[in-house]
Amino acid sequence: MSRRYPRFCHLCGTPLALVERYLMYSNGLVICPTCESTAPRCQRCALPGRHLERVGGALLCPTCRAQVAFCACCGRALLETAYMIGDSPLKYCQRCLEERPRCDICQAPLNERGRLLPGRHGESRRCGACWAEAVHSPNEAAPLYQRIFLLLPQEPGLTLPLLPRLHLCERALLQELHQQRRESLQPGEKEGAESDPHLLGIFVQQGREQDIYIEHYLPRDLFQAVAAHELAHAWQAWQGLDGLPLLVGEGFAEWTAYHVLLALGEERMAQRLLHRRDLYGQGLQRFLTLEQHQGRTAVLAAARGSLLL
Template sequence: MTARSYIYRIIIFTILIFSLTKVFSAEKIFCDQCGNLIKAGTRYVTSNGKNYCDQDCFDKSLPKCDVCSEPVKNGFRSNGKKYCSEKCLMTTWGKCELCGKRVQNGYHIGNKDGAFFCKDCMEKPKCFLCGHPDNCKELSDGRFICSNCDKIAINTPAESRVIFDEVRIKMKEKLDMITDHDIKFKLVNLQELNTESELKYSDESMEQGLFVHEERTKTYIKTKSIFGFEFGRETKTEVINNYSILMLFSLTKDKFIEVAAHELAHDWMQSNYPNITDLKISEGWAEFVATQANNQYGNSHMNSRMRNNPDPVYGEGYRYVAGYAKEHGVAGLYKLFSKLNSGQ
């Protein structure tokens, strides 16, 4: 939200005494603007106890409009600046990105440099991806999407699978992060994702994907029998690991890449440091990897979301992990993970 700016109406009190005031022959009066002697017998202007040769000199003495540079007579003062008219003042107000109206107070999305909207437009449904209010379309699972995001949303399993595999290869090649897990991948709706997810976060930090690791231990008894007599009874156990990543349908390609990298980072951590249970570390790490993937795809601008995320787990976790990596390098970060993993 913008800081409230105070506006004062300023009226320059002008007494124009053209017709009445004449210099008497004995007086010596100088113009307070140009310094010239006002000739005897001529008409001149006085205002607030000052004298001016003519209207021109008087106008020159007035403060200038910060927008059009015209003298400010009946104008406005706001945040230390002066404006000659309401029209000039309004050009300094934010322009709502949806309706185009200029308003003194409005809302920025994300951070103070984010897109600006007026109060009326902010009442409209907001896009689950960019957060902008719009004449949003409602998706089958109740999410709202704006027309810009909808145009480039990914809705087919085939298309998403291709991008998912591409992200996995890029993470192997550029970030040296790979697991040999056979990851099942599925596009889901919000309800399916929430059912699988134990974490139900607020709308703001809604997870748009989910990494699921299931470990099942199957126990079976093997016996041999001859003529109804059992012998060689053996108990066998088999550990079955299932890995899957679920992602919401209707993400834009860039968002899809970010979320896929986040979930693949969970897979990598599960494989390398399975005992880390601190969510701040695992989610912070996943967000950190997502920023690295964004950089790889030329989408560094998307990383301000992580940097500015107020969430105590995702935001704080990201800032902790990114700060640690900056100070100690990624090798130092892995050392920290090892320590945490072994419970030290």
């Protein structure tokens, strides 16, 4: 079989018989010396071309244009390293991660769709994605909260005689309430409480008055997870379960939130609970293992402290 030789430059059409030499790239592109020295090059693959497009601040050939990712914050073409946060598929450039304020919820850098929300106790920050899904007001929160309260007796099987009052507040207030709780504990009860990281919500009881405080402007799925978690603490209070080890108290509350989320169809948030590696995640895994081997009756017994976890 005879070998076929290229006859024309792929960029300018000059007959290759008229030039002393030509260049052939690995992808089959053949060009004359003039195009090799004068044609602009794609900033991703470095191949010369006559139909390049400037997109995201970079000059790209059609092939690279279809393959390259762009920073979800500033829109720059990600020609080198792309950074991802958590389980989000979005990608970011290093400059945005280093220079822009970060979302309090997901840690993504803020773009023009994000929000900086001033407050009495400090500023709250929400990226565009979290803000788009945020629970913005008590009127939006109330039906979600009520739905979880009504769901609890069926999934996972907790009955509360009364629905605690709900308050949306700034994170700084949650931290203040958490500190007040620590100060009210006896010396032996304070062990482990200082490291409690769950400051998106808190359950407070004074006498028979029960209140649940949840950080304002949480995304809907996260709000539901926090509400279910804190309602589990309200159930523990009605059971007279004070002073539980954090692994038991918080692990059971996460177990409750996990099952509520699944019942609501919030599988992605439920999976996020499974991926936690802190005390909350460890407690959740222990309760799930107990449920798998001995059923929910054993889970409720462990939650009441009558069965070793």
